[in-house]
Amino acid sequence: MKHGPLLFLGVLSTVLASWLIGVVAPHFQIGSEEPILLEDLGVNYPVDRPGEAKQGAEVYRAQGCHYCHTQQVRQEPLIADLTVTDLGTNAVEARAVVASLRRDLAGVDGSRLPAELPRPLLAGVPYAAAEAALRRLTNAGAQVELKLANLGADIARGWGPRRTVARDYLRDRPVLLGQVRYGPDLANLGARQTNAMRLLLKLYNPRLEMPGSTMPRYPYLFEERRLRPGQAPSPEALSGLGFVPPPGVEVVPKPAAQQLVAYLLSLRADTLFYETFVPRPPAAPAPADVATNTPAAPPAGAAVSPQP
Amino acid sequence: MSVPEANPVPASAPSAVPTRAPLEAIDRSCRWPVLVLVLLAAGWLVTGGLLAVLAAVKLHAPGLLAQHAWLTYGRVQPAAWNALVFGFASLAGLALALWMTARLSGAPLRGGGFIILGALVWHLGLKLGLLGILAGESAGLEGLELPPYASPLLLLGYLLMAPWALLTFARRVEPEAYVAQWHLLAALLVFPWVFATAHLAVVFLPLRGVLQAAAQAWYLQNLQLLWLGFLGLAAVFYFVPKLTGAALPSRSLALFGFWTLLGFGSLAGMTRYAGGPFPAWMTSVAAPAGVLTLFGVYAVAVNVGGALRGQGARLRESVVLRFAVLAWVVFLVVGVVGAVNSLIAVRRLTQFTLITPGLDQLTLLGVCGLALLGALYFMVPRLLGLPWPAPALARAHFYLAAAAVLVLGGAFLVGGLVHGAALNDPEIGFIQVVKRYLPFASTGTLAHLLWLAGAVLFALNLLLALVRYFRQAAQPVLAAWTAAAPAAAAQPAEVKP
């Protein structure tokens, strides 16, 4: 174009607009979020990590763990199915509610409801609509069952009971969300894995726990110490999972390894508060048994009983 | 200078304007600043290629060299990316921008000393940054790993180099700028602002919580499209019509495509974090923006395609044209796949899979890398006044680079779908997911080896060309010495029986 300044202005205003929309507007919305007080737990969420875990976050960043691991749990939009199991004693009122929810089931006498119990009423509707229908039907005396659809693969894998939200990362600096899953998600690792020694062994040699794993080894986070003949290994020396140190030597984690493990054990994003409630959090699924390579059990059925 | 005379007056210049400098005068004014940039870029190309091979190997051979902290995957991978983006692509892109702006403006490039100084400052900053990353001092977020002592040096170096292009453009002969010039200007204007703002918002004065990631997503999108992508497009828009002799069909369409790509592409960053811990509206604004960039891609397709019609013979002869056309094809593929991949429903399958690094690498190596390499193959002989010493190596480089890009693209895009399908099936344990994506990810090693081989050939060619240049430049001096010596030695030789 003929006008250099016009091009200049056009380019800058376009990129400025994307900056305003992409970063500044969200900043106005969530930039001043503070940790919230959860009364029933008596803590400010998110909880500040203890000192060793904070240093562990630096070790996590320095080793570049986030190039293979993510720390975000996704969730599908919540949809539900509604089934009528009993019309109750006030069948007329119940049928009227049914008719208002499903015009095609309204007959002259409401008799177009399927004869057999249970009678599916709504399928694949947003949770709010299903819950409103449930309340109306129970107020009319009917018995209803509300079943949640799949919450998504991440939650089904046992990577968390709920999705991660902005508030979970308030205290993280830098925020290492990760972009590729060469390895499993770590957002709730502290809930799945409580054994520090197991994590240390995994860092030393991931193949000990999972033979086909492609996770790198981190032997430089550990040091070998000579053992005098007859001296027993110190308590923090690596042991377990079939690990055999070289003869006369014990393998001891360096402080960096201890800090990293403390950080990993502190990774949790399962507290429920306003924006993260799921109607009935799935019963904590049996975590994937890494030794036998069993996948995590899917969460227990999330049927909700009618509420008054 | 041994360049033959009689450079044709460009057809676009109205004959009434006499002030357009001849091409070889422009090339001569660019010589040393641009060659320094090209040399540094070639060095980083080889270094980055080597690091990339190492990173690719470590994906499937994790025990290799594991005892060295500075070689762990989590450090080598960002080192490779930074070396290729800020070392090769940015420096070669700056070289292209300076040279092409001077040519298109018809005015010689000034400020050579500052440009060389800026290049060295940038180079120093990048070296420090890379050593820092390998030492574990990376600042963390992907794309923003340069430690705080390195990134200001890059910005300083850039500010020493880039304004000369703008000043040259301001002194242009024709008021109307060519399509490639728009892209160069946009890239040159956007880079410092995006670079500085993102580093400020994430590294120096971090925003709170996930907003750092939002700033990073914005930065990565603008860096990939408006810096790397636009530099590559500038080379394509310059070389394809020039070398085929056909004009681009439509200026109006080019304008439409330019503003569409710029406007909507800039907004599409948040698709990188679809499903992530961000308010839903952020992704749902970025997704249609990503789809709308299809119109810019279409404009590029039609315009460049129009200039290529019936040029099969020319394509077979010209290495430079081949590089540019393959870069154009990769741009179209990345554009379409990227647009489809913006949709939230598609991201349900492809999020966190090989498709993300696949598209990133295709943009870096396929669009930007191939186009810049073609441009360099054209530029260097005209800067030095010498042909390439080994044109066969140049042809081989093209096939190696093309193979690398095709293997990488095919493996990662297809592998991404396999990866995503496995991730979305909770019945499949994670180790099985790894076994499914690993064959595709391992192909990256082959691809990067091919790329590195091509890079080595390029560096070799460049070195040979420089040796030849200096030898030629030294010949007058040598000749003067040898002229004196035989005169002194002649008498004793004649005395001998």
Place this chain on the structure above:
Amino acid sequence: MTPESPPPAPRDLPCAGGVNDLVPGPEPAEPRVATRFYTPTWLVAVFGVFLYWGTMYVDRHGGGFHPMVFTPGEMLADVEARVPRSEADALLARGRAVYATYCSACHQPNGRGLAGQFPPLAGSDWVLTEGPNRVIRIVLDGLQGPITVNGVEYNNVMLPWRDQLSDEDVAAVVTYVRANKDWGNNAGPATPAQVKAIREATASRGRNWTAAELLVVPVKD
């Protein structure tokens, strides 16, 4: 001997245009762009359609731009619906209905009662006690005789509602009366379990309470 050596001969075959790109020398003209063809109208039209689709997309997935909606495709109502309601909220709604049906005739919809006849519930010291035990008893078995409410004496008969209201209804209306913010009341709720316990404890009573009898009953357990 020349100061400059001659240019090396091009090693590659020249192309059809007579120019080899890898060799400096005569090169094709600088690139041009034709200005004859304009952006096709149909393209602009399709672009417009896509723009419209884009706005619909944001509408559908954007959650109303609310920062508390994180999953695309949900709305704030969906997030709200998942927040578990405390028992008190459910009872309040039900109590409002019960009050309107049974109590507002005498105690008035605004809870102020009628001067000289029916005592107020809004701000009443009998209602806003620490626990609901006395109020539950009044609702179950009625009240007669003089009673001083907020310093004013009333003397009337309140009917028992033991047989008309279930445990849930009594708990609901007592909760509503004690916690009605419109009336300025902000006391704690009553639960159906509490009502059931008191109902059983006073099952054999069969007659109205008097103020003197009630004042002996502790307000809360």
